Structures are given as C-alpha cells and as structure tokens.
Amino acid sequence: MKTHTKKPFNPVALWTSPSIVMLLCLTIVPLLMLLVFSFMDRNIFAGQPWPGWTLDNIIRMVGSDTFWRLLGKSLLTAAEVTLLCIVAAYPAAWAIAKVVKPQNRSIFMMVVILPFFTSQLLLIYAMMNLIQSGGLLLTMLEAIGIQGETWLYTNKATILVLTYEYLPYMILCLYSSLEGIEDNLIYASLILGASKGKTFTNIVFPMSLPGLLSGILLVFVPVAGSFMEPGLVGGANGAMVGSMIDTQYSGSLNMGYGAALSCTLLIVLSVIMGLTRLAAARAEKTIGGDME
Amino acid sequence: MAELAVKNLKKTFDGEEVLKGVSFTVESGKFLSLLGPSGCGKSTILRIICGLETPDSGEVLVDGVDVTKVRPEKRNIGLVFQNYALFPSMNVAKNVGYGLKMQKVPEKEIHERVQEALELVKLPGYGSRRINQLSGGEQQRIALARALVTRPNILLLDEPLSALDRKVRAEMQYEIRNIQRKIGTTTVFVTHDQEEALTMSDQIILMNKGCIEQVGDPYSIYSRPASEFASDFLGKANLISGTLCCDQGNWYLVDGEIRIAINHCGGQEGDPVKAAVRGEYFEFCSPENQGANPFHLQKKIFTGLSWKLIGTLGKQPVDISALGISADHLEEGANVYVRIRPENVVYYNR
Numbered sequence: 313m314k315t316h317t318k319k320p321f322n323p324v325a326l327w328t329s330p331s332i333v334m335l336l337c338l339t340i341v342p343l344l345m346l347l348v349f350s351f352m353d354r355n356i357f358a359g360q361p362w363p364g365w366t367l368d369n370i371i372r373m374v375g376s377d378t379f380w381r382l383l384g385k386s387l388l389t390a391a392e393v394t395l396l397c398i399v400a401a402y403p404a405a406w407a408i409a410k411v412v413k414p415q416n417r418s419i420f421m422m423v424v425i426l427p428f429f430t431s432q433l434l435l436i437y438a439m440m441n442l443i444q445s446g447g448l449l450l451t452m453l454e455a456i457g458i459q460g461e462t463w464l465y466t467n468k469a470t471i472l473v474l475t476y477e478y479l480p481y482m483i484l485c486l487y488s489s490l491e492g493i494e495d496n497l498i499y500a501s502l503i504l505g506a507s508k509g510k511t512f513t514n515i516v517f518p519m520s521l522p523g524l525l526s527g528i529l530l531v532f533v534p535v536a537g538s539f540m541e542p543g544l545v546g547g548a549n550g551a552m553v554g555s556m557i558d559t560q561y562s563g564s565l566n567m568g569y570g571a572a573l574s575c576t577l578l579i580v581l582s583v584i585m586g587l588t589r590l591a592a593a594r595a596e597k598t599i600g601g602d603m604e
Numbered sequence: 605m606a607e608l609a610v611k612n613l614k615k616t617f618d619g620e621e622v623l624k625g626v627s628f629t630v631e632s633g634k635f636l637s638l639l640g641p642s643g644c645g646k647s648t649i650l651r652i653i654c655g656l657e658t659p660d661s662g663e664v665l666v667d668g669v670d671v672t673k674v675r676p677e678k679r680n681i682g683l684v685f686q687n688y689a690l691f692p693s694m695n696v697a698k699n700v701g702y703g704l705k706m707q708k709v710p711e712k713e714i715h716e717r718v719q720e721a722l723e724l725v726k727l728p729g730y731g732s733r734r735i736n737q738l739s740g741g742e743q744q745r746i747a748l749a750r751a752l753v754t755r756p757n758i759l760l761l762d763e764p765l766s767a768l769d770r771k772v773r774a775e776m777q778y779e780i781r782n783i784q785r786k787i788g789t790t791t792v793f794v795t796h797d798q799e800e801a802l803t804m805s806d807q808i809i810l811m812n813k814g815c816i817e818q819v820g821d822p823y824s825i826y827s828r829p830a831s832e833f834a835s836d837f838l839g840k841a842n843l844i845s846g847t848l849c850c851d852q853g854n855w856y857l858v859d860g861e862i863r864i865a866i867n868h869c870g871g872q873e874g875d876p877v878k879a880a881v882r883g884e885y886f887e888f889c890s891p892e893n894q895g896a897n898p899f900h901l902q903k904k905i906f907t908g909l910s911w912k913l914i915g916t917l918g919k920q921p922v923d924i925s926a927l928g929i930s931a932d933h934l935e936e937g938a939n940v941y942v943r944i945r946p947e948n949v950v951y952y953n954r
Contacts, residue, residue, distance in 0.1 A: 494689065496685045496689035497691060499656050499676070499685075499689070500683070500689040501691075501702070502656075502676045502677050503655075503656075503677070503679075503683045504677075504702050504750070504754065505677045505680070505754070506677060506702070506706045514691075514702070515691055518693040519692070596693065599693060599694065600695055600698060
C-alpha cells in the first residue's frame with residue numbers, strides 16, 4: 313500500500329545558501345589560501361612565474377626571536393586589556409541590567425554603543441589628543457597640583473586605547489547574561505545566608521559565564537592581532553605581532569612569511585580560546601556540584 | 605520554631621500606601637495564611653518579614669526580638685518563591701545544601717542533612733539531577749527542602765502552588781501541611797486562592813487594600829464573614845439587601861415578599877442591611893414550612909460535586925449550590941421554596 317503524503321515545500325538548503333556561500337567565499341576560502349601561501353616561496357600576486365613549494369617560511373618563523381617575543385607581548389597585552397575590560401564592564405553591565413529601571417535601559421545602552429557611531433581611527437586620535445603632553449588630561453591634573461608625564465607613545469597608551477575601544481563589547485556581552493538572572497535567585501541566595509560577595513561568586517558569576525566567554529572572545533582575539541593602535545600610540549617600542557604581520561604585507565611584500573605568521577597566530581589564539589572554554593566549563597561544573 | 609509578630613507595618617510605594625498599619629501574631633508552630641486579592645499587600649508583608657523590604661514604620665519580632673533592621677542573610681528564615689527560584693547552575697543536592705554551606709556546616713553533615721531533606725519531600729536519590737530535568741511539582745518540593753534544611757525559625761511561602769496544575773496542587777497542599785506539622789516550623793503562607801487557605805491553615809488573615817479585613821480559623825472565617833468584602837471574596841456568598849424588622853421578639857430581614865429569619869446582633873428596626881448567605885445553606889422546603897421563601901430557578905449548571913442553581917429570591921439574584929439528589933429533578937424555570945437557618949445568616953449595615 314502506498315501513502316501519498318505531500319512533502320511541504322521547505323527547502324532549508326535554499327534559504328541558507330546565501331549565508332553558506334558568503335561564509336565559504338569570505339572566511340573559509342581566505343583561511344585556506346592563507347594556509348597554502350605559508351608554503352609558497354614567492355609572492356603569488358607579484359606577476360612572477362608560478363611559485364614553488366617550500367618550508368622556508370616556517371623554518372624562518374620558528375627561528376625568529378622577534379616573532380615569538382612579539383607574540384608573547386601581544387598575548388600579554390590582550391590578557392591585560394581583557395582583564396581591564398572585565399573589571400570595568402561588570403559593574404556597568406550590572407547597573408544597566410539590574411539597577412536602571414527597564415524603561416530607561418535603552419538610553420544607557422545607547423550611551424554604551426555610542427562610540428560605534430564614530431570611526432575607530434577618530435576614537436584613537438581623540439584619545440591621543442586627550443593624553444598627549446599639554447593635552448586635556450595632563451592640564452587638568454596639573455591644575456590640581458599633580459605633575460604627570462604623558463603615556464603617549466608607550467605600551468601603556470596602547471593598553472589604554474585598546475581597553476577604551478573594546479570595553480563596549482564586553483559590557484554588551486555581560487549585560488545580555490546578567491539581564492537573564494532573575495532577581496529572585498539573588499534574593500534566595502541572600503535569604504539562605506549568603507553574603508553579597510558569596511552570592512556573586514556562587515550565583516551571579518556562573519550564570520554570567522556565557523556572556524563573559526563571548527566577551528573574552530570578542531576582546532582578546534582582535535586585541536591580540538591589533539596593529540593600528542600599537543603603531544599610532546605605542547611609540548618606538550610599541551610593535552605587536554600584528555604590526556609584524558602588517559609589515560610583511562604592506563612593507564616587505566613577503567606574503568608567504570606573513571601568511572605563516574598569521575596562521576600561527578590563528579592557531580595559538582584558537583588553542584587559548586579552547587582552553588578558556590574548558591576552564592569555564594570546569595568551573596561551572598565544580599560550582600554546580602557535578603564534579604565530586 | 606519561633607513566635608512571629610508584626611506590629612503596625614506601614615509601607616508606601618511611589619505615593620501609594622500598600623500597607624496601612626498591619627499587625628498580627630503567629631504562635632509558635634502554627635500555620636498562618638495571608639489571603640487576599642492581588643495588590644492587597646500580602647506579598648509586601650512577606651518581603652518585610654524576610655528582610656528584602658524595609659517598612660516605613662512598624663516592626664517585625666521573632667520570639668520577641670526586633671529583627672526589622674537585621675539583614676536578610678542573618679535572619680534564618682526559609683522562603684519558598686512563587687517560581688521556586690532554584691539555582692539553574694547547580695544540581696539538586698547543591699541547591700538544597702546551599703544554605704548549610706553558607707552556614708559553614710561540615711561537608712559530611714551537609715550531605716546527611718540534604719539526604720534527610722530530600723526524603724522529607726519524598727524525592728530521595730534526586731541529588732545529582734539538574735534543575736531543568738525536574739517537573740514543576742518536583743521543583744516545588746526541592747524548593748521546600750532547600751528552605752527547610754537550614755531549620756529556619758520561620759518558613760515563608762509566597763504563592764508556591766500557583767504555577768502547578770490542579771491535581772499536583774491538591775497533592776502539594778496536603779504534603780506541605782503534613783511536613784509543616786511534622787517539623788513544627790512556624791509558617792506564613794501567602795495566597796489569593798481561598799480554597800488553599802481554607803484547607804491548609806490554622807489561622808487565616810484576610811486582607812484587602814493594605815488592611816486586615818478579618819482574622820480567624822478557616823471555619824469561622826468561612827461561616828461568619830465579618831464584612832461584605834469577606835463574604836464576597838471567600839466562597840462568593842449571596843448578598844441579599846433588605847431592612848431589619850422585629851416581629852414578636854424574632855428578627856427578620858425583609859424585602860418585598862422575602863422574609864429571612866436572623867439572629868439579631870445590633871441595628872434597629874427599619875435599618876437597611878445586607879445579609880450574606882452561602883449557596884449551600886439554602887434548603888428546599890414546602891411553601892407552608894416556617895421561613896419558606898420563593899425561589900425562581902432560571903439556570904442550572906452541573907459542576908461535578910453539586911448543581912449550581914442560578915435564579916432569584918424574590919427579586920434579588922442568588923446562586924444556590926445543591927447536591928445532586930436534591931436538585932436532579934428541578935427544571936429550569938421552576939418555582940420552588942427555600943429556607944435558611946438564622947445561624948447561617950450574617951448581616952452588615954448598608
């Protein structure tokens with residue numbers, strides 16, 4: 313016996329194809345190209361004969377002191393910026409999610425995302441203007457009797473500018489998680505005898521982990537690869553690994569070497585993010601009582 | 605176990621007076637229900653008792669000690685929330701043991717007491733489950749276990765059954781009362797469901813618009829509502845208007861052809877009054893019986909346990925509730941006679 317059930321017209325493949333094609337062309341293919349370029353001995357776009365295969369780029373990278381030093385410095389800077397962002401963003405996100413009345417929240421959110429309406433370069437120049445010697449900050453400090461030296465063209469300036477740029481991402485991510493925590497959970501914790509600090513570590517923190525993790529991802533990764541900020545405000549010793557990669561493409565036109573450095577940075581960042589995720593999952597389980 | 609007293613609690617939110625001087629006492633080990641429509645201030649009282657809210661004036665006393673200014677985490681009060689408020693990031697055992705952990709009870713003892721508490725709420729072996737794997741009724745029991753495991757002085761229940769379906773709710777009513785009797789914790793239960801309040805409580809406080817309307821045990825509060833609001837809110841009594849009248853030493857409420865015998869308790873002949881009579885207090889009788897009043901049946905609705913008979917007594921609308929055997933034969937549109945015993949009538953001045 314045959315049953316004739318008409319399948320509803322619901323071509324999932326058709327609806328998702330635009331985004332799949334975009335993802336393939338703009339993300340997957342370039343990444344693969346990057347990987348392939350790492351093993352080429354000449355620049356493919358330079359009009360020279362078709363390049364041959366080589367391991368020279370990899371060997372040169374492994375032996376390069378500068379690269380590993382700059383990679384370490386970049387990761388450290390990214391960690392510092394991420395930490396500063398977390399510390400600054402938690403109270404702000406908490407205030408918007410829990411203290412501000414729901415009808416006023418959109419105003420505060422607007423204030424947080426306001427910097428996105430300005431070009432990144434402009435934000436950096438504004439910050440430079442603020443902290444340079446003779447700038448607003450130092451003049452005001454001088455007025456109240458504090459003599460200071462400018463941070464401009466030091467690594468501190470890089471950290472400051474990067475924190476300023478990426479703070480909104482962290483606030484938005486934490487806000488989305490904190491907003492979902494019911495007030496009653498916090499009250500329940502208090503009534504069961506937990507202090508406010510304990511309530512934070514036991515209830516609020518684990519529940520904000522998803523937002524914190526996406527915040528870390530959105531801040532740590534781009535900061536580790538940043539090159540514009542260190543170049544503009546970092547001064548002579550400001551270079552980070554991003555600057556080095558940038559030089560391979562824009563300066564020395566050594567595309568293969570640049571690709572090898574990029575791939576390595578990508579792998580290192582992926583591993584760090586993976587480990588962070590594992591650590592978070594472990595912390596969640598310990599607090600949740602699933603690991604005894 | 606402790607005696608709880610609140611004295612003259614007042615609270616205003618945004619210019620609106622939510623509590624207008626509420627005082628009551630719960631004896632040690634008793635089960636008190638705060639009953640009232642939403643917005644009557646009952647939840648605010650609960651929040652003041654556990655310290656999540658501070659009253660504008662008035663005090664909360666536990667065993668005679670003023671705790672009004674004590675922080676919530678220092679009060680040793682158990683609270684079960686309407687939506688349970690179980691911690692989603694923790695499993696059942698961690699949830700139940702949370703209060704003990706905060707009191708720095710040794711791990712081993714926490715484990716034992718959590719097991720005990722889970723047995724008390726009849727969910728032994730649930731310790732390692734996740735909260736989102738539990739049904740509503742189970743979450744309710746876990747929330748109760750979490751509130752009781754610290755052996756609180758006072759247990760507060762904030763409409764804990766309202767999210768459950770009817771059958772589970774009936775089970776939980778019985779269960780909560782049983783557990784409360786067993787461990788003897790002084791309990792305050794907030795609800796807007798009169799049936800819940802009547803079945804569970806030692807004492808009911810009926811509230812309306814920030815004031816106490818009536819205090820009493822379930823039977824007396826049901827059978828002798830002290831005000832029009834009380835008679836309407838609890839079981840929806842019929843309100844019959846008329847004037848007081850005295851005939852040979854017997855008092856009656858009279859309105860047109862109706863004459864209802866009452867026990868006199870104040871008021872003079874000719875005073876306009878309203879009498880409250882519950883639907884189940886009407887009895888069918890023959891016209892020549894003493895106290896018989898004409899009832900015209902307009903509509904008959906079967907409710908399972910009884911018939912709801914909608915009609916008029918004289919010219920006034922009343923609902924009579926009658927058991928199957930006495931109302932099965934009645935047709936819609938019938939004219940019959942009913943009488944009411946004077947002890948089942950309460951009246952108020954209009």
